[in-house]
Structures are given as C-alpha cells and as structure tokens.
Amino acid sequence: MSVEYAPRPSAVGEARAEVRRQLEIWGLADRDGLGEDLVGTAELLVSELATNALLHAASRFRLTLSAAHGVLRCEVFDGGRRVPQVLDAGTSESGRGMFLVQALARRWGCHQDGPGKTVWFELGTCACDGCGGRQL
Numbered sequence: 001m002s003v004e005y006a007p008r009p010s011a012v013g014e015a016r017a018e019v020r021r022q023l024e025i026w027g028l029a030d031r032d033g034l035g036e037d038l039v040g041t042a043e044l045l046v047s048e049l050a051t052n053a054l055l056h057a058a059s060r061f062r063l064t065l066s067a068a069h070g071v072l073r074c075e076v077f078d079g080g081r082r083v084p085q086v087l088d089a090g091t092s093e094s095g096r097g098m099f100l101v102q103a104l105a106r107r108w109g110c111h112q113d114g115p116g117k118t119v120w121f122e123l124g125t126c127a128c129d130g131c132g133g134r135q136l
Contacts, residue, residue, distance in 0.1 A: 002064040005050070012050045015063050016043045019074070022065050028072065028125055038072065041104050042123055046074050048097035049119050053078035057116065067125060071106070075120040083110050084119055 001022055005011035019042050023029045029039050046063060053061035057080025064075040086098045101108050105121035 001066070002062055004060055004062045007054055007059055007061070009054065011061070012047055012054065015050045015061075015076075016047050018063060019043050019046050019065065023067075023072070026067055028067060038123060038125060042072060042074060045101050045104060045121055045123075046076065048100055049074070049076035049121075052076075052084055052097055052119070053080070056080050056082055056084075059116070070124055070126045072123045072125050073120060074123075075118050077113055077116055077118045079116040081112065081117060083117065 003015070003018055005015060020029065020039055023039050023042065029036070050061060050063070053059065053076055057078035059079030061076055061078040064077070066073045084098045086102045087096065101121050104123075106124055108119070108121035110117055110119045
C-alpha cells in the first residue's frame with residue numbers, strides 16, 4: 001500500500017491515520033496487546049519520517065507500508081538527497097526523530113532513490129522471539 005502526500009503540515013497527521021487504518025485492515029491492530037503497541041510505535045516513527053521529509057526536503061512524500069513474515073516495513077520517500085542522521089537525544093526540542101527510529105525499530109536504513117531518498121524502518125508484528133525487538 002502506498003499513498004502520496006502534499007508538502008503541508010496536515011500531511012503528517014494524515015500519514016499517521018493511514019498507518020492506523022492500514023494496520024487495522026491487516027488485522028495487526030488487535031493482537032493480544034501487541035497490536036496497540038505496534039500501531040502506536042509505527043504511527044510515532046512514520047510521524048518522525050514524514051516530519052523530516054517536510055522540514056528537510058520540503059517536497060511531496062510517499063508513504064509505503066508492507067507486512068509479511070512477521071515484519072511491518074514502513075518507507076517514506078521524499079525529494080531530498082540529505083541522508084538523515086541519528087542525533088543524541090539530549091535536551092533539544094528537535095532533532096530526535098532518527099534517535100527514536102533507531103531506538104524503537106527492529107531495523108532501519110536509507111537509500112538514494114532516483115531524484116530523492118527512501119528512509120525505512122521495520123517492526124516485528126508478532127510476540128514471538130525474534131519479532132518486535134531490535135536486531136543487533
């Protein structure tokens with residue numbers, strides 16, 4: 001599933017709502033307590049990536065979600081070329097988005113994608129060992 005958003009502040013909330021809607025459709029929002037944690041974490045991290053796309057790329061962005069084999073993958077493509085950096089959480093009011101992604105995602109990354117870049121993260125979708133936690 002893929003949705004494109006215009007570069008406006010309301011797009012971040014729209015992307016968050018789309019994450020919740022899609023996870024509900026896929027039946028991942030109501031899995032014995034894990035579902036709400038999964039939805040909340042996915043919404044938070046997508047919000048961070050979407051905000052970065054608006055602030056740093058000032059371009060349209062595309063949210064792509066997929067789920068297979070116990071893994072939810074969320075991707076945000078934007079027209080910027082600047083690779084995101086993980087900053088120390090510190091006391092600043094901004095700049096912690098990628099710190100959260102690194103701390104909460106199972107895996108994450110960024111790759112150049114034509115005229116822009118795609119930043120992605122993965123979360124586990126089941127409560128079994130190996131799902132949900134970070135892979136070190």
